[in-house]
Amino acid sequence: MLGLIDHGVPGWPHSADDSIHPYNQDEMYKMYFGLGQSLELIHTAQVFKVSLAGLRLGSYLVRTSDQLTLNSSFLDIGTGSGVHALLMRKLGNNHITAADISKNSINQAKKHELINFTDKKISFHVSDLFEGIPKDKFHTILFNPPGWRTPSNSLLDELKSIKQQGQIPIRAMFYGDDVVTRFLDELPVHLSTTGRAIIGLNSLVGIRDILQRYHEKHQGVPPLSYKLIERHTFPLLYYSAQWRMISHALKDEFKDWLKKDLAAYSIDQHGEIYWSYEIVEFFHHKT
Numbered sequence: 001m002l003g004l005i006d007h008g009v010p011g012w013p014h015s016a017d018d019s020i021h022p023y024n025q026d027e028m029y030k031m032y033f034g035l036g037q038s039l040e041l042i043h044t045a046q047v048f049k050v051s052l053a054g055l056r057l058g059s060y061l062v063r064t065s066d067q068l069t070l071n072s073s074f075l076d077i078g079t080g081s082g083v084h085a086l087l088m089r090k091l092g093n094n095h096i097t098a099a100d101i102s103k104n105s106i107n108q109a110k111k112h113e114l115i116n117f118t119d120k121k122i123s124f125h126v127s128d129l130f131e132g133i134p135k136d137k138f139h140t141i142l143f144n145p146p147g148w149r150t151p152s153n154s155l156l157d158e159l160k161s162i163k164q165q166g167q168i169p170i171r172a173m174f175y176g177d178d179v180v181t182r183f184l185d186e187l188p189v190h191l192s193t194t195g196r197a198i199i200g201l202n203s204l205v206g207i208r209d210i211l212q213r214y215h216e217k218h219q220g221v222p223p224l225s226y227k228l229i230e231r232h233t234f235p236l237l238y239y240s241a242q243w244r245m246i247s248h249a250l251k252d253e254f255k256d257w258l259k260k261d262l263a264a265y266s267i268d269q270h271g272e273i274y275w276s277y278e279i280v281e282f283f284h285h286k287t
């Protein structure tokens, strides 16, 4: 399984050690997704930088966006830098909505639209999931949610102890189990009957646990069907210099989740963690 790790992305870490960051703060970076489509983005500490997983999700969008997808409404939840909403616009979709709970992210995403297109077409909203989004039904809904679970009290103390001005918020990467569960509860109302929701799940979020609770809540017949589309394996990343500083506490937390069967990952002979990124599609049952 470890052979699935992609070592071939220039400018990205080639091992579990991502301390050699290719970009300084407030620096431009360029992401290429396939079919000639790329985006220029600015890295700022408060906004989630597009990760290898986000790059994979973008490539999947390029591969699967047919004319119907491009001519229909598209919603990017937890848009962060705006990457997937902007990519959809590059592909020719003119019906795009994007939302994030972080105001900094939305401001940054708006800036990115102007850098990449010079005019404004995407409807951006600061919103907790669907709450602040004016339109109610979408043909395609994309969500690359926070990939780690709710932190334990001891990890939360560690996270607070290193909290400094200008770093990515804890909610950009933690509380994924809670956010994905709420997202699945609200999704059926917002997904059009012939549409699909594309979700990128990190195996450290506890996919088995989330899906089991999803089934239990609906007595074994959840309102939406789902299938695993593709799976990628990546070395553990820390996403910010501050989180790297507490890498031991993070690894202990992940071990604890694994022991309780609340997360899944591979461990090599050196004890390095390799997590799985799983692109899953949800859709209404076919009648």
Ligand SMILES: C[S@@+](CC[C@H](N)C(=O)[O-])C[C@H]1O[C@@H](n2cnc3c(N)ncnc32)[C@H](O)[C@@H]1O
Residues within 6 Å of the ligand: 048, 049, 050, 051, 054, 077, 078, 079, 080, 081, 082, 083, 084, 099, 100, 101, 102, 105, 127, 128, 129, 144, 145, 146, 147, 171, 172, 173, 179
């Ligand atoms: C892992 S980052 C992904 C960012 C971007 N979509 C990407 O792929 O690079 C998760 C994003 O979800 C946002 N988020 C977390 N909880 C949310 C919520 N309840 N509602 C909306 N966005 C949320 C975070 O602010 C963050 O930008």
